Amino acid sequence: MVQADRLWKRLQELGDIGRDASGGVTRFSYSCDEWAAKERVRYWMQQAGLDTWEDAVGNLFGRREGTDAAAPAVWLGSHLDSVAHGGNFDGPLGVLAAIEVVQSMTEASVQTRHPIEVVVFEDEEGARFGFGMIGSRAVAGRLAPAELDRHRDAQGRSLGWAMQAYGMDPAQIDRAVRSSSEVFAYLELHIEQGRVLESQGLPIGIVSGIAGPLWLNFTFKGMSGHAGATPMTLRQDALAAAAEAMLVMEQVAQDVPGCVATVGKLTVQPGGVNIIPGVVSLTLDLRNAIESLRNQAEQRILEQVEKACLRRNVDVTVQTLQRIAPVECAPSLRGVLHQSCEELGVSGFDLVSGAGHDGMQLVDLCPVGMVFVPSREGISHQPEEWTSPVDCIMGTQVLYQAALHLAKEGIVQ
Amino acid sequence: MVQADRLWKRLQELGDIGRDASGGVTRFSYSCDEWAAKERVRYWMQQAGLDTWEDAVGNLFGRREGTDAAAPAVWLGSHLDSVAHGGNFDGPLGVLAAIEVVQSMTEASVQTRHPIEVVVFEDEEGARFGFGMIGSRAVAGRLAPAELDRHRDAQGRSLGWAMQAYGMDPAQIDRAVRSSSEVFAYLELHIEQGRVLESQGLPIGIVSGIAGPLWLNFTFKGMSGHAGATPMTLRQDALAAAAEAMLVMEQVAQDVPGCVATVGKLTVQPGGVNIIPGVVSLTLDLRNAIESLRNQAEQRILEQVEKACLRRNVDVTVQTLQRIAPVECAPSLRGVLHQSCEELGVSGFDLVSGAGHDGMQLVDLCPVGMVFVPSREGISHQPEEWTSPVDCIMGTQVLYQAALHLAKEGIVQ
Numbered sequence: 064m065v066q067a068d069r070l071w072k073r074l075q076e077l078g079d080i081g082r083d084a085s086g087g088v089t090r091f092s093y094s095c096d097e098w099a100a101k102e103r104v105r106y107w108m109q110q111a112g113l114d115t116w117e118d119a120v121g122n123l124f125g126r127r128e129g130t131d132a133a134a135p136a137v138w139l140g141s142h143l144d145s146v147a148h149g150g151n152f153d154g155p156l157g158v159l160a161a162i163e164v165v166q167s168m169t170e171a172s173v174q175t176r177h178p179i180e181v182v183v184f185e186d187e188e189g190a191r192f193g194f195g196m197i198g199s200r201a202v203a204g205r206l207a208p209a210e211l212d213r214h215r216d217a218q219g220r221s222l223g224w225a226m227q228a229y230g231m232d233p234a235q236i237d238r239a240v241r242s243s244s245e246v247f248a249y250l251e252l253h254i255e256q257g258r259v260l261e262s263q264g265l266p267i268g269i270v271s272g273i274a275g276p277l278w279l280n281f282t283f284k285g286m287s288g289h290a291g292a293t294p295m296t297l298r299q300d301a302l303a304a305a306a307e308a309m310l311v312m313e314q315v316a317q318d319v320p321g322c323v324a325t326v327g328k329l330t331v332q333p334g335g336v337n338i339i340p341g342v343v344s345l346t347l348d349l350r351n352a353i354e355s356l357r358n359q360a361e362q363r364i365l366e367q368v369e370k371a372c373l374r375r376n377v378d379v380t381v382q383t384l385q386r387i388a389p390v391e392c393a394p395s396l397r398g399v400l401h402q403s404c405e406e407l408g409v410s411g412f413d414l415v416s417g418a419g420h421d422g423m424q425l426v427d428l429c430p431v432g433m434v435f436v437p438s439r440e441g442i443s444h445q446p447e448e449w450t451s452p453v454d455c456i457m458g459t460q461v462l463y464q465a466a467l468h469l470a471k472e473g474i475v476q
Numbered sequence: 477m478v479q480a481d482r483l484w485k486r487l488q489e490l491g492d493i494g495r496d497a498s499g500g501v502t503r504f505s506y507s508c509d510e511w512a513a514k515e516r517v518r519y520w521m522q523q524a525g526l527d528t529w530e531d532a533v534g535n536l537f538g539r540r541e542g543t544d545a546a547a548p549a550v551w552l553g554s555h556l557d558s559v560a561h562g563g564n565f566d567g568p569l570g571v572l573a574a575i576e577v578v579q580s581m582t583e584a585s586v587q588t589r590h591p592i593e594v595v596v597f598e599d600e601e602g603a604r605f606g607f608g609m610i611g612s613r614a615v616a617g618r619l620a621p622a623e624l625d626r627h628r629d630a631q632g633r634s635l636g637w638a639m640q641a642y643g644m645d646p647a648q649i650d651r652a653v654r655s656s657s658e659v660f661a662y663l664e665l666h667i668e669q670g671r672v673l674e675s676q677g678l679p680i681g682i683v684s685g686i687a688g689p690l691w692l693n694f695t696f697k698g699m700s701g702h703a704g705a706t707p708m709t710l711r712q713d714a715l716a717a718a719a720e721a722m723l724v725m726e727q728v729a730q731d732v733p734g735c736v737a738t739v740g741k742l743t744v745q746p747g748g749v750n751i752i753p754g755v756v757s758l759t760l761d762l763r764n765a766i767e768s769l770r771n772q773a774e775q776r777i778l779e780q781v782e783k784a785c786l787r788r789n790v791d792v793t794v795q796t797l798q799r800i801a802p803v804e805c806a807p808s809l810r811g812v813l814h815q816s817c818e819e820l821g822v823s824g825f826d827l828v829s830g831a832g833h834d835g836m837q838l839v840d841l842c843p844v845g846m847v848f849v850p851s852r853e854g855i856s857h858q859p860e861e862w863t864s865p866v867d868c869i870m871g872t873q874v875l876y877q878a879a880l881h882l883a884k885e886g887i888v889q
Binding site for chain 2: 147148188190257274276278287288289290295297300305306307309313317322324325326327331335338350384417443445
C-alpha cells in the first residue's frame, strides 16, 4: 500500500533543513528554515496531486477531493517546527505519513466520499515564543489577537511582529478559523516521545487522552551580595529559594497520581561565581491527563513555594505562560484505529499522551484521534530522537487504513 | 592631612572607565578598560612624584624613596580590575587612598626611612578567567607557568594568550617575583563588602584574618527527555539533582561555624521549557576563616551530593577551580592599625574578611594588614556598591597614620 522507501527518503531529506553541525534540527516558527521545510513539503503535496494553500497564520494545507465536494474533510497532519537542537521525527513523521497516505490512495485509484486535507500546523512546539500550538489554536478560533503582542521570542520580538515579517497580516488571523461543518475528523501520527511502547515491545499506541501542559514562569527576587562577606543568616539568596522550590515541584509531582513536573529553563542574575544570586527565573511544565489533579498539584506547589519564599525573605511572582486543558480522544476514532490495527494484524495499545499536541486545540472543531509509534529509549527533542523505518511504516499503514475507513465510510463501528 | 576632595574626585573619574549605560563598571584583566584605568592611575602616581613601572605580569608600581635606599619598602595597594557589571569602590579605593597617602606625605615634607611603594595588582577578582589574585600570586612566586594555559575566559582564550595580547611575555613571569628583603609590610584599605560595620555604626574595621575561597565546579549529567512523556519514576533529571545539591550546600554552611556557601552560576542544557535537563553545571564558592572547618564542610557536601546523585542515577563530577588557604593578618600590623585608630580618636573593630584579597598571596613575602570601611547595605560587586566620602577619608587617614608609623619607625608597639 504505502511506499516505505519514499516516506523514509523524504523524512531524511526534510531533516537536512535546519540541521546544525552536531546533528540537531532547529526550525523555529516563522523562520527561514521552517519556511524552507514547508516549501519542500508543499512540493511533495503537489507531486501527490494535492491542491495546496497557506492560511492566514501560516498553516499549510494540501487537499485531495472526494466524490462529495460538500462533505466535510478528513484532516491528517502534524507540524514542521522543532525545539532548539531537536530531532527529526517529532512533527515531520506525521506530515509525511499523511502525504504518503493520500499519494498511495491516488496511486491505487482509491476514491473516497470525503475530501482529505493534509494539514501542517504552524508552531506546535512553542519553542520560539514560549507559546505553542499557534496554528491549531487559530483554525479552532482560539488565538486571541492579544496573544500576538503578549508573547515574545529571545530577541524580544512579538509573535505579531514575526507573522508580519513572514508576510502575513496579524489583523487577519480570523480568516484562518474553520467551522465544524468543514472538518469531519482529525487524525495524527506521532512518535510517542516516551518509553512505554518500547519497554513493552509494542509497535502501535492508540491515544486515549492528552495531558494538558501548564507552563508557569517563576521569578525569585532576593538580594545580591558578596559570597564571602555575607553570613548565611543575612542572605536572601534567590537561587537557594529556587532550589527549594524545584524540590517542592518534584515532590508534588511524585505525590499526585499521573503528574509530571519539569523545570527546563533557569537563569541566574548577576551570575558570578562569588556573587549571591539576586534574581532567578525558571519555568515549570506541569501535566496531568486529568485536569482536577493538575489543578491540585498546581495549588500545592504554589502554596509550598510561597511559604518557603516567605521564610527566606525572597519575593516570588508567578506568571502563566500557557494553560491547556487535558483532552480525551474521540471514542469513535479510537474505535476506527483499533479496527484498523486488527485488520493489519497488529495490536493497538491504549495509552495517555504526556506530550501536548495540536489535536488538543481541535476538540471543539471535530473528533480527534492519535496514533503513536515507539521512540528509541523514549528520547525526544534531541538529535538522538529516533523511530525505526519499520515502526514509521507500520504507523503510516494504520493511518492509511483509518483514513480510508473515515473518508469512505464515515465513522464506522 | 589627606585631601578629601582630591581622593573623591579621582574615585569618580576612575569610575567612568569601563562604565556601562546602567551604571555598572566592568574592567576585566588585560582589557582595554583596565589598561586605561592603570594609565590614569599611573598619571596620578607621577603627579604625586612617584617613580612608576609595570612588572612582568602587569602589576603597576609607584615608588617614593625613603632616606635609606636599602631599606625594604612599605607596600600600600589594591587592584583596578572588577567583576562584570560591578561597583567603583572594590579595589580603586585602596589604590587611590595609597596614592593620597604618599602624595600627602610629600606635600607635608614628611621624610621616612623606608621607601613606600603603591601597588596596583593585576586581576584580583578572577572575573575573566575564573582564577584571581594573578598579580599578587606572581610577586609571591606562586604563579605556576601551567596556570597560564589552564585558565580560559568566556571566549576560550587562555591567561597566557591574554598576557601576550597585552604586550607581555608569558615566559618571563618569574621576573615579577619579589623577595622578602625588598618588602617590609603590605597594607590595604578596602571596602568591607558586608554589613557588619554598617549594622554596628562603626567607621573602621581591622581585619584579623581572611577566609580562603574554595571554588568548585559541579557538573551533573542525567538524561534529557520529553517533559510530558517521561514519568517521574523514569527520570534522571540533572537540574533536580542540582537543586538537591544546592540545598545540601546551604545546609552544611549553616551547620559548620563561620562557613558561607554560594552557588553563583548555573547553566542548564538543553534549556527548553518542555525538556528534562540533561546536563547542569554550577559553581560553589565555599569559605571559612579556619581551613579545617572549610575542609570539613567540603567533605560533608561532597559526600551528601554524591549520595543524592547515586540515588537519582545522575552522574556528578567536581572540578577545583581554585583553593586558597585562609590566612591570618600579622598581629604586628593589627597593632599598628589599632594604635593609628586611637591616635585619630576612632575605634578600630576587629573582624574577619569573608572576601578574599591579594594579601592572602603575600603572607610568605611580608606581614599583611587590612583596613575595612563600611559598605552601604553590605552591597558589593554591583553598581549600587557605595561607601560614603566621610568613610573613605577616615579609612585613608588610618592608612596614612599606619604607613607613617611603619615607614618612619618600622613595626611599633
